[in-house]
Amino acid sequence: MTSPLLDVRGLTKQFGGVKAVNGVDLSLDEGEIVGLIGPNGAGKTTVFNMLSGTLRPTRGEIHLAGREVTGWRAHRVCAAGMTRTFQVVRPFRSLSVTDNVLVGATGGGAAEGQARSIAAETLEFVGLAAQAHRPARELSLIDLKRLEVARALATRPRVLLLDEVFAGLTPRELPLAVELVQAIRRRGISLIVIEHLMQVVMNLSDRVVVLNHGEELAVGTPEEVVENPVVIEAYLGTEYRDAHGL
Numbered sequence: 001m002t003s004p005l006l007d008v009r010g011l012t013k014q015f016g017g018v019k020a021v022n023g024v025d026l027s028l029d030e031g032e033i034v035g036l037i038g039p040n041g042a043g044k045t046t047v048f049n050m051l052s053g054t055l056r057p058t059r060g061e062i063h064l065a066g067r068e069v070t071g072w073r074a075h076r077v078c079a080a081g082m083t084r085t086f087q088v089v090r091p092f093r094s095l096s097v098t099d100n101v102l103v104g105a106t107g108g109g110a111a112e113g114q115a116r117s118i119a120a121e122t123l124e125f126v127g128l129a130a131q132a133h134r135p136a137r138e139l140s141l142i143d144l145k146r147l148e149v150a151r152a153l154a155t156r157p158r159v160l161l162l163d164e165v166f167a168g169l170t171p172r173e174l175p176l177a178v179e180l181v182q183a184i185r186r187r188g189i190s191l192i193v194i195e196h197l198m199q200v201v202m203n204l205s206d207r208v209v210v211l212n213h214g215e216e217l218a219v220g221t222p223e224e225v226v227e228n229p230v231v232i233e234a235y236l237g238t239e240y241r242d243a244h245g246l
C-alpha cells in the first residue's frame, strides 16, 4: 500500500489551557479532495495554520510526500509543496493583479523570468487574464478570491489548502468557484477544503472530515457524513435532516 501524499497524526494545538485541536489524524491521497467541516471554533483554521507552517503544533506529526515537515516555517512547507489560502483575502491592494501573483510565484522559488510566465499562465487559468494590469483593490469579491487562489497556485503546490473560498459568493457565482476547484484537481493538485456551505462540500469532496471541539467527530464519504446522527446533532442540525429527508 502506498502512503498518502499528506499524512497527519495526533495533531494537537494548545493555547494556554484550551486544546483548540486535539489529536487529529488526517490523510490526503494524490488527486483527492477532502472537505473539512465543523461548527465555528471547531479548530479547522488552526489545523490549516499548523499544516501550512504558520503555527507550530504542540504535538503530532505532519508528513508531506514522505518527508516529515512538522514545525517547519511556512516558506519551507510551501517549497516542499503545500500552501494555503486565507479566509479573509489579503492581497497587496495597490499592486497590480499580476504583481500579486508574482509574489506567489517567486515565493514558490521561481526565478524572475519563469515567475512571469507562471503568473501569466495562472491568471489565464483562474480567469483573471483580462484584469492582469488592474490594481487588486479594484477587483470584485469573486475576482479577489480568484486572485487569492492564483497567488497560492503560483507557488506550484502539490497540496492546496482552501479556507472558505466560497464564503460571500452569490448563488450564481458558486458553480464557477466549484468548477475552478475541480479544474485545480484535474491539474493533479490535491486539496483540503474548509467549507460551511454543505451544497459545496457535497459536490466537491471525495471524503469529509468533521471536527468538533478540536476533535475528529466523523470521517466518511459526503453521503455517510450527512446521514451520521452524531454529525447532525453536533453540526448540521435537525433542520438540515428534515430539509433533505434524512
Ligand SMILES: Nc1ncnc2c1ncn2[C@@H]1O[C@H](COP(=O)(O)OP(=O)(O)OP(=O)(O)O)[C@@H](O)[C@H]1O
Residues within 6 Å of the ligand: 015, 018, 020, 038, 039, 040, 041, 042, 043, 044, 045, 046, 047
Ligand atoms: N491564537 C489563538 N490564541 C488563543 N486561542 C485561539 C487562537 N486561535 C484560535 N483559538 C481558539 O481555538 C479554537 C479553534 O479556533 P479555529 O479558528 O481554529 O476554529 P474554526 O473551526 O476555524 O472556526 P470558524 O469556522 O469560526 O473559522 C477556538 O476556541 C478559538 O477561540
